[in-house]
Amino acid sequence: MNKDIVEGKWKQMKGAVQKKWGDITDDDFDRIAGSRERFVGILQEKYGKRKDEAEKEVDKYLDSLH
Numbered sequence: 001m002n003k004d005i006v007e008g009k010w011k012q013m014k015g016a017v018q019k020k021w022g023d024i025t026d027d028d029f030d031r032i033a034g035s036r037e038r039f040v041g042i043l044q045e046k047y048g049k050r051k052d053e054a055e056k057e058v059d060k061y062l063d064s065l066h
Contacts, residue, residue, distance in 0.1 A: 010034030013065070020061065023047065036062075 010033065018024055023046040024032075032038045036058060043054040 008034070021046070 014029055018029070021043065024042060028042050028046070032042055039058050040051065040054040043049050043057060044051060047054075049057070
C-alpha cells in the first residue's frame, strides 16, 4: 500500500489496527500518525519483535487492506 494512502486513511484504520494489535494505545496511534516506520517501531517496542519481523507483519497487514 502506498505510504500516502496509509497516512490519509490512518484515522479510519484505527479500530481495525487496535483490534489486531490490542496493546497499541491511543497515544501510540497518535505517535504513528500513518507512518509505516513508526508503526514498525511500535510493534517492535510493544511486542518485542525484530525489525524484519515487524516490517513483514505491517506490510502483510497493509497489503490485506486493498
